[in-house]
Amino acid sequence: xxxxxxxxxxxxxxxxxxxxxxxxxxxxxxxxxxxxxxxxxxxxxxxxxxxxxxxxxxxxxxxxxxxxxxxxxxxxxxxxxxxxxxxxxxxxxxxxxxxxxxxxxxxxxx
Numbered sequence: 001x002x003x004x005x006x007x008x009x010x011x012x013x014x015x016x017x018x019x020x021x022x023x024x025x026x027x028x029x030x031x032x033x034x035x036x037x038x039x040x041x042x043x044x045x046x047x048x049x050x051x052x053x054x055x056x057x058x059x060x061x062x063x064x065x066x067x068x069x070x071x072x073x074x075x076x077x078x079x080x081x082x083x084x085x086x087x088x089x090x091x092x093x094x095x096x097x098x099x100x101x102x103x104x105x106x107x108x109x110x
Contacts, residue, residue, distance in 0.1 A: 001083065002027055002030055002031055003023045003027070003030050003035045003077060003083060004023060004026070004027040004030070005023055005024060005025060005026050005027070005095065006022065006023065006089050006090040006094075006095040006098070007022070007023045007086055007088075007089050007090075008020060008021070008022050008023075008040070008060045008062075008063070008086070008087050008088045008089060008090065009021060009023065009037075009077075009083040009084065009085065009086050009087065010062075010083075010084045010085045010087060011037060011075075011077060011081050011082065011083055011084060012081065012082050012084055013075065013081050014080055014081065018084065019039060019040070020039075020040040020060075020062070020063065020067075020087065021037040021038060021039050021040055021075070021077070022037065022038050022040060022069045022090060022098065023035050023036075023037055023077070024036045024037060024038050024071070024074065024098065024102055034076040034077055034078035035076070035077040035078075035083075036074055036075075036076060036077075037074065037075055037076070037077050037081075038053075038069045038070055038071050038073065038074055038098070038102075039069075039070050039073040039074070039075065040055065040063070040067050040068065040069050040070070041067065041068055041070060041073075042065045042066065042067050042068075043068075044066075044068060049072070049104070050100070050101055050104050051070065051071045051072040051101055051104065051105050052068040052069065052070055052071070052101070053068065053069040053071070053094060053097045053098045053101050054066065054067075054068055055067040055068065055069060055090070055094065059090075059091065059094070060087060060088035060089070060090070061087055061088045062087040062088065063087070063088070069090075069094075069098055069101075071098070071101040071102050071104075071105040072105055
């Protein structure tokens with residue numbers, strides 16, 4: 001199974017359990033290395049940094065509450081944090097927002 005950018009999966013995280021995450025890295029990258037995943041949470045935090053991407057309730061099938069993809073809270077999917085089940089995919093607009101947040105997080109532009 002090769003994960004692709006924008007896919008939302010349940011991941012089994014060590015010491016935490018089953019949590020949703022959105023794949024940030026492209027399929028071509030994920031063929032060779034472990035995918036980079038942004039954790040999804042329902043807890044909104046007031047930040048002066050554009051590192052959170054809002055996901056509306058129901059926008060992804062199994063996310064029933066307003067949620068946020070956190071580009072400052074990343075993990076590698078793989079043996080220590082395996083993907084369990086795909087639950088949906090971000091819209092094209094949300095994927096663009098995710099990429100912009102990642103670019104800001106890693107100082108990839110201005």
